[in-house]
Amino acid sequence: MKRPRPFTLLLAGAGLLLGGLILLPILALLLSSRPATLLSLLQSREILLALWITLLSAVIALPLIFALGLPSAYGLSRCSGRLRRSLEILLELPMVMPPVVAGLALLLAFGRRGLFGELLADFGVRIPFTLSAVVLAILFVVTPFFVRRCLVLFDGIDRRLEEASLLLGASQLQTFWYVTLPVVRRGLFAEAIMALAQSIGLFGVIILFAGNLPGRTQTLSLAIYSAFESDPFQAFALGTLLLLISLLLLAAVHLLAPPEGQHG
Amino acid sequence: MGNLICNLRHSLAHFELNLELSVAPGITILLGPNGAGKSSLLRLLAGLSKPESGQIQLGERPLFDADCSLDLPPEQRRIGMVFQDRCLFPHLDVSGNIGFGLKLRGAKRSEQHRRTAQLLEKLGIEHLATRNVATLSGGEQQKVALARSLASDPQLLLLDEPTAALDPSARSEIRRWLHAVLTELSIPTLLVTHDAEEVAYFRKRVAVMEQGQIVQCGSFHQLLREPASEFIARFLGVNHIPGEVEVVAGKPVFRSRGGSSFLAPFEKIAPGQAWLTVFPWDIALYHELPEGSPRNHLHARVQEVVILGDRVRITLVNDDKLVAEISTRGYQALGEPQTGEKLWAVFKAREARIENCVPARS
Structure with missing residues (x-):
């Protein structure tokens, strides 16, 4: 047998270390609570509410992310040059913003004494510390990532497919609906699930903008934070629950995502 | 429609x-x-x-x-x-x-x-x-x-x-x-x-x-x-030779840029810049110049031989270039000439076409 060369060993070593770094904590968390504990969690009203709010806000946010993100991503994929670079930088702003800072910024914009708070209050709309705040926070943080990934999908489409559709008499909207979207549909399914997974895990931005109000804005992540102060074991169990949801979503992504090289 | x-x-x-x-x-x-x-x-x-x-x-x-x-x-x-x-x-x-x-x-x-x-x-x-x-x-x-x-x-x-x-x-x-x-x-x-x-x-x-x-x-x-x-001629595989129509001893003659003289039907052709066109399949090849009727001929070296099924395309070059297309049988009868050999390319005056150059297109 040929002896592996030093560089190969270096790469394999780094890979193994990283793999361990990822898997060990996950394993530790999964081993921390017994299935019975997990089941008993689901009997607590407060936790069921937190689970409900987590899923509800993510599911409400998803169509909004699509409605805002898809046209933006498609529009951006048709831009080029300086305009496109500037818009991409705009998109990266929320991505590099620390989540806690994003929460503060949202509060300053839409809070009661914020830039638009009074205007909104005149219409009787109060966003902070409501479910709307959770959804808005999700939109703010997740949509840019979603747009970035959809941009890759749209950039991968052969433009001539759309031109062929136009020449067959389809309007631009029809072409978008009947050609562009169906061609990337598997990628879009995967992106939808990624967006859900990301929405479910948000913490910093929500705790600052929406607050940690059990039964109203407390999502599972926030419930873990609260539990950790009083009963760490419950926090571990909740963590396991959240992890399982994420793993389910991850599995779904890989079942629906296109196999390598089948895109575009 | x-x-x-x-x-x-x-x-x-x-x-x-x-x-x-x-x-x-x-x-x-x-x-x-x-x-x-x-x-x-x-x-x-x-x-x-x-x-x-x-x-x-x-x-x-x-x-x-x-x-x-x-x-x-x-x-x-x-x-x-x-x-x-x-x-x-x-x-x-x-x-x-x-x-x-x-x-x-x-x-x-x-x-x-x-x-x-x-x-x-x-x-x-x-x-x-x-x-x-x-x-x-x-x-x-x-x-x-x-x-x-x-x-x-x-x-x-x-x-x-x-x-x-x-x-x-x-x-x-x-x-x-x-x-x-x-x-x-x-x-x-x-x-x-x-x-x-x-x-x-x-x-x-x-x-x-x-x-x-x-x-x-x-x-x-x-x-x-x-x-x-x-x-276009090259594209279609037709010989297209640039040159000039001159009048020598009262008779028009086509002189190519490479210096060869060819005869063609000269009706309606004025002296001056002109093109001579001849189809590759109207050109015959010989080792010795045949005696007899006045023909256009060019003694040139074989530059390329391409066998296309039952036809063979032979490119001859001296100062002019001429492509001939003959049957495979004809090629065999010639002893399958290879690149570098010299051959006579011969075509009849009436198989050539001549045309005055059109002034450059606008």
């Missing part, structure tokens, strides 16, 4: 596309080397890019007019276009692809099925109806792409190098199929190719494009007999 009439100017990367073209119902071949601007022209016609100036008119309908800022979007032009790499919709099967245009125009599902089935049958591809387009061969994809375009009842059909991306065996089959299908159509059809063989196969009207301009337009035979430029 109406003619396509266009007159366009548009800057491309390395030259300007500047042309007038009229395409009558039936097949017209647009011939030109790679990079002549053929595909750009198709995109301009289809409305996928916008010309800087000019007009496009299809029958009674103006499609583009820079002067009155008319620019119909591609979906309203009713132009069918078959792309070189087909561009079938990967998310639809063959029937779905063909029915796409009908579905968009709100045809009822039953009508859609009927029309699709009709087209599939007419084009002889019923067996492909439910196939996934990714599993089709290149030739089959080409057929489906054409069917898809025809389903939308276009008033002009554009085909961009329909056989270029196919392997040679599929190419001849698709060529036959295209010929049969396209001749049935009553709309102007512009078939783009860079392959002179294709032109010879179709034997239809040809427009030759070079550097963004139409340099010649006419029947295949006109092209062969009177190629308007050396490029």
Whole structure:
């Protein structure tokens, strides 16, 4: 047998270390609570509410992310040059913003004494510390990532497919609906699930903008934070629950995502 | 059905596309080397890019007019276009692809099925109806792409190098199929190719494009007999020798740039710059110059021998260049000459054609 060369060993070593770094904590968390504990969690009203709010806000946010993100991503994929670079930088702003800072910024914009708070209050709309705040926070943080990934999908489409559709008499909207979207549909399914997974895990931005109000804005992540102060074991169990949801979503992504090289 | 009439100017990367073209119902071949601007022209016609100036008119309908800022979007032009790499919709099967245009125009599902089935049958591809387009061969994809375009009842059909991306065996089959299908159509059809063989196969009207301009337009035979430029002649494999007509002792004679003298029918030819054209198959080759009738001859070295089935194409070079095409039997009778050997190329004066150079085209 040929002896592996030093560089190969270096790469394999780094890979193994990283793999361990990822898997060990996950394993530790999964081993921390017994299935019975997990089941008993689901009997607590407060936790069921937190689970409900987590899923509800993510599911409400998803169509909004699509409605805002898809046209933006498609529009951006048709831009080029300086305009496109500037818009991409705009998109990266929320991505590099620390989540806690994003929460503060949202509060300053839409809070009661914020830039638009009074205007909104005149219409009787109060966003902070409501479910709307959770959804808005999700939109703010997740949509840019979603747009970035959809941009890759749209950039991968052969433009001539759309031109062929136009020449067959389809309007631009029809072409978008009947050609562009169906061609990337598997990628879009995967992106939808990624967006859900990301929405479910948000913490910093929500705790600052929406607050940690059990039964109203407390999502599972926030419930873990609260539990950790009083009963760490419950926090571990909740963590396991959240992890399982994420793993389910991850599995779904890989079942629906296109196999390598089948895109575009 | 109406003619396509266009007159366009548009800057491309390395030259300007500047042309007038009229395409009558039936097949017209647009011939030109790679990079002549053929595909750009198709995109301009289809409305996928916008010309800087000019007009496009299809029958009674103006499609583009820079002067009155008319620019119909591609979906309203009713132009069918078959792309070189087909561009079938990967998310639809063959029937779905063909029915796409009908579905968009709100045809009822039953009508859609009927029309699709009709087209599939007419084009002889019923067996492909439910196939996934990714599993089709290149030739089959080409057929489906054409069917898809025809389903939308276009008033002009554009085909961009329909056989270029196919392997040679599929190419001849698709060529036959295209010929049969396209001749049935009553709309102007512009078939783009860079392959002179294709032109010879179709034997239809040809427009030759070079550097963004139409340099010649006419029947295949006109092209062969009177190629308007050396490029066209070379493209078609016709000998095209530049030179000058001089009067020597009261008689006209053609003197090539390489210094050889040739005779040709000189009626209507004025002294001055001229082209001499002779078909490769009208040239005979000998080891010794035969005695007898006054003939045009050139003693030259064999530069290249290409065996094309039962024909052999031999390029002879001294200061002039002459391509001869003889039968394989004739080639064997000559003792299968190889590169470097010297041979006599001989052709009759009346087999040569001579033409005064047209002043450079504007």
